[in-house]
Amino acid sequence: MSVWDRGGPPADYQPGSEIEGYLQAMAARDPGFELGSFLREAQGVFEDVTRNWSELDADASRPFMLPELWDAHREGIDAMRSEALRPVVEQLSVQDVRLVGAWLEDAWDCLLVRFTASSTDYKLNRKGKKVGDSSLRSWVEEWTFAKPMTDLTPASVPPGAHCPNCGAPGQGTVRCPYCGQLRTSGRGFREVWKAASIEELYTR
Ligand SMILES: [Zn+2]
DSSP, X not given: OOTTOOOSOOSOOOOHHXXXXXXXXXXXXXXXXXXXXXXXXXXXXXXXXXXXXXXXXXXXXXXXXXXXXXXXXXXXXXXXXXXXXXXXXXXOEEEEEEEEEEEEETTEEEEEEEEEEEEOOEEEOTTSOEESOOSOEEEEEEEEEEEETTSOOOOBOOXXXXXXXXXXXXXXXXXXXXXXXXXXXXXXXXXXXXXXXXXXXXXX
């Protein structure tokens, strides 16, 4: 998972109070935003993109990324292909997801999410032979998710309301147990929030 590596951990992070202040200001103009749902959905994107990477499937991740990030992602996958290597990310498990930054940039809301995960990370060559250490390892990545500040995060419908997607009876859950979709009205989370950057911090 080193194709996006841009060096070591950042020297400094925003203080929690500044992040909190940004979220409050954003919530005033984006009432559908709720941190817990945002982090769950961000984790879903993280898991899907990581699995697509293991399948060398750049196109599958394209809808979740801003064009500049996707270009870099595709280049990394093309480089793997040209060496006839396939990265094998198995037993993916996310241990921790947290918000570590929030700021406005060119009228985009930017939220920095840190994922701590573990998986295998070896490669298979064209003969199907393992290249590298196949043991589980822990790794940390920080992803910036961004949306234009005028865009609205889809709001969850009230617990008792029918599912807006399939009409199933109301449930007190974020995701509908019948159709698997978010119980939100309007556009989906992934149509609004896009991955804008990915940085690998360090591995243990
Ligand atoms: Zn449903």
